[in-house]
Amino acid sequence: MKSKYLLPLIAVFFISLIGCDKKAHLKKLPENSDSLQILFDLANDDKIVFSKRHQYAEKILSTISKNDNDSLTRVNYFKVANRFFNMNALEDYKSTVELIIPKANEARDTLSLAKADEYLGDYFGKKFHSEKAYSYYFDAEQLYSAKKEYAKTAKVVINKAIIQLNEKDFVGSEKSVFKALKLLQKENDEDLRYQGTNILGIIYDELAEYSKSIEYYEKALQIASTGNVSRSMQAKATTLNNLGALYQKKHKYKEALEYFNQSFQQENLYADNPLLFGNLKYNIGYSMFKLNDFSKLPKLYYAALKIADSLKFAPDIIACNLNLSEFYLEKSDTLKARDFATKAYLLAKENRIPKDILTSLKQMSLSDPKRKSDYSEQYIKIADSLQLAERQVRNKLGRIEYETDQLATDKANLVEQRKTLTYIVLGIILIGAFIFVIRTQAAKNRELRLVQEQQKANEEIYRLMITQQQQRDEGRQLEKKRIARELHDGVMGQLTAIRLNLFALRRKQDQETIQHALTFIDRIQDVEKEIRSIAYNLDSPLSGHTDFSEVIQTIFSGLEQHSGIRFYLETEDFVDWDSVLIETKVQLYRILQEALQNIVKYAQADKVVVHLGKQGTMIRIVVEDNGIGFDTNQIRKGLGLKNMQERALELGGMMKVQSAPGKGTKLEFLLPTRPVL
Structure with missing residues (x-):
């Protein structure tokens, strides 16, 4: 049987070697x-x-x-x-x-994620699921690369190269190996450098560039001979085995046997790598078979099959069965030859290894000539589908990187779009904030202008009040002069005349003089009436015919102009103000004036209600505001409250105060219509 099926098996073996390297590189941690x-x-x-x-x-x-x-x-x-x-x-x-x-x-934990992807790649590699293994290795490569873990990145890139090699993507595999070796220039990892160099030897062997393949195998042997490569890898034995397979492929079986024997003689080979040990046994046996040396056959094949069975490594089990089939066919034992070929076929089909299915069908057709046409038909169908499948797998391997790169590009574009959107949103927010600040500032400016205008208005009101006060003072002065004139010209003149006429009583006190004096005494009453008339004129707003509620409204108007407080008058019952003495109305006026002035000064109110009515024979006045109020137990009565209380007492009435902090103030007055004598 031809040996060309052995080289792919070496590549498959190699990936298992990298996977099994976990034990050799296991670090003990606390x-x-x-x-x-x-x-x-x-x-x-x-x-x-x-x-x-x-x-x-x-x-x-x-x-x-x-x-x-x-x-x-x-x-x-x-x-x-x-x-x-x-x-x-x-x-x-x-x-x-x-x-x-x-x-x-x-x-x-990015490194743990990368390591998990690498481990899953090893799993699917062992299961011969090339696409999934390649995809996980590629993901691990991206994560390791992002963390600048050059040696770990190189390792998964080498694993990718092996998958590409198994799928006959030799150009892609070569490219991956050189990428790994470039990464290893930044790391001192001789194990990985050896593995990459050895794979290049396999790649050029598959491409039939044998001189170049031998060149890289020799480089791999040089690296293995430095002593810097892990002994447990059995690197030298692996490359010697690959060199033997190359010469076996070239039908130079003696040279192949020399390399196989050199590999087989390496120390601790079985302990370190039993799979390679078994592989060498059937490689040695196959070279001897081709040299017609049956002295150790089929013993070598059975020994190799036993090792492969113990390791449950399907490719080697299939290879041993095919070697045994070819051996027994050579010995004309077609029954055993067909039996071993069938076992190889079923195992290859079970593990979905198309290349071994083809090789098994070819061997079955040789060991069972009667069904050669059936096997040949199956062979052609599988070969066609295998060729298509291999092409599809190679394309998929290429697409994995392309699509991942495309996803990365799309992600980058999405990030840029998000950045742009973020900038736009931030710009809108800034513009909105700018507009808000402008509007707020404009509102503050308007408020400031209103305050200034209010201040000007207050100044104008104050000026008018001062002018009004001056006018009042001038009026008072004029009134004083008028009263002085009236008193001087009228009252004082009459009193002087009366006084002079009454002086006659000092000289004589006869009946006639007395009678004459009495006429002047009667004139004293006229003077009294004249004085009362002057007093009435001074209190003209509170004359006997004036409605007291109108006087209160006048007070309200004066206070509202400069205080901003709204005043309300409520009348409960009708009061006959004509029947109320002028003196009583004057006191009422002064009390109400004092109460309202106190509210304006201290209450901080914006509303005042004055209730006006009667309670029995008494006049009832209630002054109520919504100001800040005060504690009647803690605050001593001021001069204003004292004056109001004294005026009420003078009229024979009473004053009642109700207030509390934050609840306004209520003043209640009960006054008789006439002063109590």
């Missing part, structure tokens, strides 16, 4: 307790049976799931996942990694 570390050690001990190790890993998972979502807990989750991976419990491995993702998102 645990929450010694017992947890013991469980980790037991779960990683290959000497313990699988079921026990699995139980230990599950117990660790149960324990750490109760811990807080901190960095140590997430590290422990990854360590449990590694245990499951090393024992090939892939579904448990995947579910454990999926538990990490929401925790990493919650903690905004």
